[in-house]
Amino acid sequence: MADQLLEINGLNKHFGGIFATENVNLSVERGTIHAVIGPNGAGKTTLIAQLSGQLKPDSGNIEFDGRSIINDSVATRARMGIARSFQITSVVMPMTLLENVMLAVQGGSGHSFGFWSPVHRDRAMETAAMSSLAEVGLEDRARRTAANVSHGEQRQLEVAMALAMKPRLLLLDEPMAGMGKEEGAMMIDILKRLRGDMTILLIEHDMDAVFSLADRLSVMVNGHVIATDTVENIRANKEVQKAYLGDGHA
């Protein structure tokens, strides 16, 4: 068995009578990009929410690096090395991009009960933040307010903040949501550069992105994982084609 960073076993979550997650088993190998695809309402974002700790599953287990994290809070999991980006942009809008990313660096570096020294004079933290911004190509936007940059740049900021936490596992919830073709291509480039260095669980609608990035692919439909395999095998899988890709595809 290969080295698994994340192991999900028999995960269940339902809202009333609707199963958002039903008996989901999934494992993510260290150093790979694992993509989860599926139609709207398949339960992908609900899955991310349970992994990051916003939602508590009804039953099942999540192991991160060999340890169950099912009872840990969002903040605890983040400090253990699970970073996420949000499907709907979630940054601190009135702050600059640099301040946003510095917050992420700060979150990953000890406690924040510092009451006296100004953060904007912390060169080490600023350097770390700038390098994360540079990784996503936002270094020349560092002093702009998050509310005053384009949607695509806000999406890049989401990724930069996740990267700045130096995570062991990166959960990306549709990083390309609402992006134009050009911006999308840029995001694919950014993620390609991370490949191999980082373990990523990627949720994405854009098939071009998924097929060019993912090492492995899971397909979710109605809260079930109906298949997990390599990209080639998933493309050839008839059941997947019918359920998701459409009859005319492949």
Place this chain on the structure above:
Amino acid sequence: MFRLPANLSGRSYALLLAILALAPFILEWANQPFYLDLLSRALILGIAAISLNLILGFGGMISLGHAAYIGIGAYCVGIPSYYDYYSGWLHLALALSVSAIFALVTGAISLRTKGVYFIMITMAFSQMVFFTFLSMEEYGADDGLVIYSRSEFPEWLSMDSGVSLYYWVFAMLLLSLMFTHRLVHARFGRVIVGSRFNEQRMQALGFNTYRYRLTCYVISAMMCSVAGMLFGNFAGFISPDIMGWTRSGELIFMVIIGGVATFFGPLVGTIVFVLLEEFLSAITVYWHLIFGVMLVALVLFGKGGIHGWLSSWDRKDADYG
């Protein structure tokens, strides 16, 4: 070291502080000792407003119970003095510790709620304190408690004269301004401000936002208790009225008039509030009516308060308002 601020708002505040520093001399020369009393009162409430702004403005925690900490601070002077304990250090230590404990317990509960529920629960806790003091016959209940002598400090720190008390207040005011400024720009402040705008994101970044907000709430309460301790000394007479929920509401108005989440806004707002109250009530008994209309107009049209109005002439506004 000292540079004159380049923008209008900064210059106005520097001028204001200079005037406040010299106020006792100016008023003595003008032979208007009454106004030193008024100014002392305004600055004491200013400290309370600055402390409220820390949670309300920077932290986004709208408390309608902050006056409770003025009350706690004041009774921490009044009750020991009733038993002939006049040590100022004792009064100060009591005010800081009692307010910290009360804020820790009530904050731990209140901060589990959000928005309107937070407003209501902070008000409920402050009313609890209000009615507790109201029912304590030993300490005067609603008749209040006379403080016969001011807190005793070493000679050079004495607050016995009107002028020395004024400088006590002024020094505490400067301290709270400076402390707030350092705090907001430090690691802690970034977390507090970040949590105000996007708590979900802050948690995903690894911050236990509840713990940070609770700490902020306790710090704010302790700052406010110093205002209470000074108020007890200033007034020489305290009653539960000083911590009614209307007083908490007034504090919110002072912050809004001056400018939410700005450093000098609450101080300016408080001075304007106290002066308006004073002069309008001298003109007519119906002054509340005029005052109310002015407040409504300020909130409706003066977005960002007086600070926002001043800094609309500046090129850049660096605050998070």
